[in-house]
Amino acid sequence: MTGKEKRIRCRTLFFTFLKIGAFTFGGGYAMIPLIQKETVESHGWITDEDILDIIAVAEATPGPIAINTATFVGYKTAGFWGSFFATLGVVLPSFLIISILAFFLEPFKRLKMVSYAFVGIRTGVLVLIVQAVLKMYKACEQNWINYLILLVAFVSVAFWDLPVIPILLISAACGILYQTFRAKARKEETR
Amino acid sequence: MIFWQLFFTFFQIGLFTIGGGYAMIPMIEEEVVRQGWLTHTQLVDFIAVAESTPGPFAVNTATYVGIITGSNVNGSLLWGLLGAFCATLGVIMPSFLIILLIAKCFTSFQDNRLVKGALYGMHPAVVGLIAAAALSLAKGNLYTSLSFVSASDFLSSFQLLPVFIFLAVLAVSFWKKKIHPVKLILLSAVLGIVCCSAQELLLG
Numbered sequence: 585m586t587g588k589e590k591r592i593r594c595r596t597l598f599f600t601f602l603k604i605g606a607f608t609f610g611g612g613y614a615m616i617p618l619i620q621k622e623t624v625e626s627h628g629w630i631t632d633e634d635i636l637d638i639i640a641v642a643e644a645t646p647g648p649i650a651i652n653t654a655t656f657v658g659y660k661t662a663g664f665w666g667s668f669f670a671t672l673g674v675v676l677p678s679f680l681i682i683s684i685l686a687f688f689l690e691p692f693k694r695l696k697m698v699s700y701a702f703v704g705i706r707t708g709v710l711v712l713i714v715q716a717v718l719k720m721y722k723a724c725e726q727n728w729i730n731y732l733i734l735l736v737a738f739v740s741v742a743f744w745d746l747p748v749i750p751i752l753l754i755s756a757a758c759g760i761l762y763q764t765f766r767a768k769a770r771k772e773e774t775r
Numbered sequence: 776m777i778f779w780q781l782f783f784t785f786f787q788i789g790l791f792t793i794g795g796g797y798a799m800i801p802m803i804e805e806e807v808v809r810q811g812w813l814t815h816t817q818l819v820d821f822i823a824v825a826e827s828t829p830g831p832f833a834v835n836t837a838t839y840v841g842i843i844t845g846s847n848v849n850g851s852l853l854w855g856l857l858g859a860f861c862a863t864l865g866v867i868m869p870s871f872l873i874i875l876l877i878a879k880c881f882t883s884f885q886d887n888r889l890v891k892g893a894l895y896g897m898h899p900a901v902v903g904l905i906a907a908a909a910l911s912l913a914k915g916n917l918y919t920s921l922s923f924v925s926a927s928d929f930l931s932s933f934q935l936l937p938v939f940i941f942l943a944v945l946a947v948s949f950w951k952k953k954i955h956p957v958k959l960i961l962l963s964a965v966l967g968i969v970c971c972s973a974q975e976l977l978l979g
Binding site for chain 2 (some may be wrong): 642677708710717736759
């Protein structure tokens, strides 16, 4: 990548993540559909599989998922300055909006239209997340071990309220074991 | 020095919370209330507002606590902005540095057999986790508690208005597969305003 290309990419990253930051309501997961649309479908910077890698890493490391994802995507796309501008972009809308709102908190809370709009936005975000789940499901290899991991992860968080990190660690261990056995089986087949 | 304290406290909060914004609430509460920056009520009030503003929850909270604390020093807006800057920088710094380090190593470890295997196993887990997040979001918005006693009980445990909006947005997203998510969010906001106002007019 030449210097000029890199500068253009950084600028695009900044504005892309500015948009993502400005339209993400309700936490990090709500950001995934937007990130997918912008970075995979619109710009082709990364693939659906990369998104899964990034979220796995973001989940297993401290800090808000939004920041983790922005930093990772930025780095993958354009190195250090890419991660800098992507993170700056995703933070800036919050920073500006809250700085202004901090002094009008009471009137803002009483605005009826705002609370009405949010009845809609919260359900709209739900649709987006469901779509994102379906897309990510398709990016996984379809076999019994993946179905099992998916189901166990879902049930243990949704119904048993188990913490995320051990689930991810166990899944990682399962993945390593499965791949090792598969590689061995393949070797024996070719012999 | 208050600004250093803001930076350092939020740096700690950013460093020790794993799994996203809402996992931060207990720690934010403890630190912020203990330092006397906000009262408990102020914080709870703000969390409600943070839900109706865009952006990562952690950043919203850091900015708010920073601006309030900073401007309490001598009532000036400029000091408030400095406080907001310090707290926000603090909360994003740990993630930024850690991910930068991982991303740097990632390209060289990506083809490692163990890393590949671990990520292979984590992919379906991530899908499961996000599906669980979707379910908990549905639980808060579409229904509060499901009853399976009878079919009519089951149906009446849903909230009509959000379910209607959900189905409408879902239909649009299937009809126009390439539609940008931002447009869907704007559409759902408009639907929320229209439907709630209509309900208010009709039912008084």
